[in-house]
Amino acid sequence: MTARTVTLLDVARAAGVSKSTASDALHGSGRVAEATRDRVREVAEQLGYRPNSAARRLRRASTGAIGLYLPQTATRLDYYMNLAFGAVERAQEEGLDVVLLGSAAGAHGPLASRVDGLLVIDPELGDPAVPELLDAGVPVVTGERYPGPSPTPAAAVVCDNAASLSALLDHVHARGAKSPALLAPEATSSWAQALRTAAASWSAEHRIPVAVRTVPFAATPAEAGDRTRALLAADPAVDAVICAPDGAAPGVLRAATALGRSVGGDFLLASCVDGVAARSCDPPITAIDLRPAEYGRACADLLGDVLAGRAPSGTVRRHDWLLETRASTGSGGPGADAARSGR
Secondary structure: OOOOOOOHHHHHHHHOOOHHHHHHHHHOOOOOOHHHHHHHHHHHHHHOOOOOHHHHHHHHOOOOEEEEEOOOOOOOOHHHHHHHHHHHHHHHHOOOEEEEOOOOOOOOOOHHHOOOEEEEEOOOOOOOHHHHHHOOOOOEEEEOOOOOOOOOOOEEEEOOHHHHHHHHHHHHHHOOOOOEEEEEOOOOOHHHHHHHHHHHHHHHHHOOOOEEEEOOOOOOHHHHHHHHHHHHHHOOOOOEEEEOOOOOHHHHHHHHHHOOOOEOOOEEEEEOOOOHHHHOOOOOOEEEEOOHHHHHHHHHHHHHHHHOOOOOOOOEEEOOOEEEEOHHHOOOOOEEEEEEOOO
């Protein structure tokens, strides 16, 4: 025999409130005391109540879908795929479908008629789709802030990327590096801007030059290797390289090894983004774990809260990162430094 579906009226009766109060408490709307809201949500969870997402969409005249926009040069990267999976998983828990948007996002009619809100990840200056998305007429959550002008302040989930690079520089310096270098994209995203600013600040504070060389936002291992060879030819004193783009650090490893450097010995290597490529190298590469699946969930969670009225537009939430130290910086194997952001 099939168990009867728990209804909103069941929740209201069990919590001792009216049906409208129960609805407001669960959806974050109306004027409901915090204690009442907590009690209703606790009762709903105990009873196993699941809202009828189809009926809710009809009442709100919504589409039941959100759009996800990723940097067009980076969709092949492990980081963004894991982020997308996390966002989809969290959206599904809210009864929302996720539409992956291409660069011509508005080419098939107004986005406001097709999605309830948007996730725009690592928005870059120079990407012509981004201003259109931010002005699409629906709530927007960005993964990292947009460095250009925006018609309305979008909600955002941000990492302290300056702190994560400083942690990497502190780490390689503590392991003996005296002449570190950074391979980073041009400052067209908040992420890249933070890395370059942090490198300059760390250099000034420690009175240690940090050589900064430009690589593409989604640099391949070959491109990172080419830049490393040029860097070491121009400045043989460089004894540590921090490579920003996801998946590019193995190219630095191959180039340094071919030049006779001992990675993890007289030459230290780290990455600003962790992933399969960094973990599977020999030696494994020290990296910042940005926890992309959790980051995607956090972005979708914030958008869900904005859509439900539980968070105002312009809300900014912080996402934590973890420094994973490995043999490429002479750390003796996998481990984790106690360095986290957002604390």
